Amino acid sequence: MSRFKPADLALKNGSVWTVDGRSPLAEAIAIRGNEILAVGSAAEIEAATGPQTRVIDLAGRLVLPGFNDAHTHFVEFAARAAMMVDLYGVTSLEALQQRVREHAAAHPAAAWLLGTRWFPSRFEGGAWPSRLELDAVESQRPLAILDVDHHSCWVNSRALQELGYSAQTPDPPGGRLLRDDHGEPTGILFENAYAPIPLDANTSDNEFARLFVQEVAKANRLGLTSLSNHGTKPERLEILERMAQRGELTLRINEWQDLSSDLESARELRQRFSGNEKLRMASLKGFMDGVLSSHTAWMLEPYADAPGETGLAVVDPEELSAWVIEADRQGFQVVIHAVGDQAVRKCLNIYEQAAKIEARERRHRVEHVEVVHPQDQERFASLGVIASMMPLHCTADLEGYIKSRLGEPRGAHGYPWRDFIDRGVHLCFGTDWPAVDLLQPDPLQQIYAAVTRTPAQAQGGPAWHGEQRLTAAEAIRCYTLEAAYAERMEQRKGSLTPGKLADLCVLSRDILKCEPAEILETEVLMTVFEGEVVYRNF
Structure with missing residues (x-):
């Protein structure tokens, strides 16, 4: 009797x-348990099947x-979903005020009223x-009210009083208050301010679990089977x-703590969490600078629209x-937020210093890596530093x-995807969800941005520095195998290779061959996680 155990x-x-x-292209795939059994021709996979x-x-x-979002704030967004008013897509003051008014009425016992995903760059005026x-x-x-990237915040007068901010208050370390001509805070706070x-959401354990299951189901419908996430409370990791x-x-989480x-x-x-393939924590995240939108990204030279x-x-930095x-020892x-070219250089200097202490793979x-001086691009490759980038932060x-x-x-020198790949730099893609112009953390919209370097609403328009397109x-590799490499898991996921975890998705079009607009x-018509179909729509 044959000992061969057929595919499930x-x-x-x-x-x-x-x-x-x-072996980049095949006709079929066989799965047994939670791993890929075989990938190959129709005949080869037929031989791996049985009556059951x-x-x-x-x-x-x-x-x-399966897609792997290399940078998110997914878990805490799920926890806060019930306590914050989501202002995504709101561009007028009147509409924002109405949303906030309704939220305040619905939460009469809340000590603080909170909003999120406000777009200052698209707000009227x-x-x-x-x-x-x-x-x-x-x-x-x-x-x-937090802006969409959570690097600036708009507050009312009562909040300023609670925070103790006045004309006499100095800016806190790593933060800044926007002030009027008399030095009074206007209500806009940057970074650490x-x-x-x-x-922090005061969500009960049961409510958090319910909200999180909903968000995971949405992610599965987008073809996501893995993501990296920053800042989950330890008690929520237990849940x-x-x-x-x-x-x-039904989503693998690679957690970063502070x-x-x-x-x-x-x-x-x-x-x-050592050895846990669904929930891991082996990375620590720090911050070097802010963001371009609020002029807080740390640059080598002054901003073009803000001299000085x-x-x-x-x-x-010390x-x-x-x-x-x-x-490192x-x-x-280590994972560091660095947007501006000065911040990126400082990060590389620190990593270089660590490498001099002991030579090993890190x-x-x-x-983000949104602006990189040409002299520093090659350093990513020589130091083995991974560039983790968000295509929609470029185009949106x-x-x-x-x-x-x-x-x-x-x-x-902005968003140099092509330069990085041509230099042999490991480049992975993420959304920074929910700090992105997306209703959902959709990998396909990110892939479109990487392929075109044009906003989705300007299809067919000229690409911004099109020489950097992928x-x-x-782009698919950046969202799969490179994302797995970036979390030291490429031996277990990221490609459809026998012996790896059976995480995959099925698309309605062949995005390798179609016109960019068709992306x-x-x-996503089907998502398989651990060998189980967790979403199907055909």
Whole structure:
């Protein structure tokens, strides 16, 4: 009697793009348990099936590895969903005030009223608003509205009082208050200036689990099977751990905790989740600067539209360097937010210093990397530093502020995807969800941005520095195998290779062959996680 154990699931009659350079294209794939059993021709997969194998006819559709969003704030967004008013898409003051008014009425017991995903660059009037517009809606309770990238915050007068800010208050370290001609705070707070606001959600464990399951289901419908996430509270990690043990977690989470001088908690979490393929924590995230939209990204030269302004470091670089060196010594992967070219250079200097102490593979990362001096691009490759980038951060606000902030010729050094790949730099893609111009963390819209370098609403228009565009195959790799490499998991996921985890998605179009505009019309029709179909729409 044969000892061969057949596949549990076989996907046939498809176009399987494996993202495995040894065998990039196949017709079918067989899965046994939670791993890929075989990838190959129809005949080869037929030989791997048995009477009990579930067979799905793909009717020629494209199969890809499950998408892996390399940079998100997914978990805490789910926790806060019920306590914050979502202002995505709101561009007028009247509409914003009405949303906030309704939210305030629905939460009469809330000590603070909170909003999120407000787009300053698209808000009517073009200038920063003031506390007075929010006072007109709510004057008794403190009100705070976070911008879409969570690097600036708009507050009312009551919030300023709660925070203790006045004309006599100096800017806090790593933060800034926008002030009027008399030095009075206007109600706009940048970076660490809004750090004291209590943003942590007081969501019950059961409510968090319910909200999180909903968000995971949405992610699965987008073809997502993995993501990296920053800032989950340890008690919520315990909830996710229990969900994973019960088989309720259909999304792999690579968690980053905060980088600081105290690594005891991080060591405990790393040990606790060691060997867990659904929930891992081996990385620490720090911040070097702010963002381009608020002129807080740290630049080598002044902003083109703000002469004399070069942004700021949100942490003392010497202090950050000490934290990184110690985290590196203890074997953690370090992940640093750096947008401006000065911030990127400082990060590379720190990583270079760590490499001189001990020679070994590290895979430290720089997140965002939106402006890079040409002299520093090669350093990513030589130091083995990963560039983690968000294509939509390039295209979504080209006209809103990116072109005006950078100017030329510096614009040629913005979002240098092609330069990185040509230099052999490991490049992965993420959304920064929810800090992005997306209703959902949709990988296909990101791939479109990487392939075209044009906003979705300007299809067919000229590409901004089109020499930096990627092919669809390269963009897919950044969203799959490179994202897995960036979390030290490329041996287990990221490509459709026998022996790897059976995480994949099926698309309605072949985005490797279609016109770029058709990528935006493409749908995810099926998602498989751990060998189980968790979403299907055909």
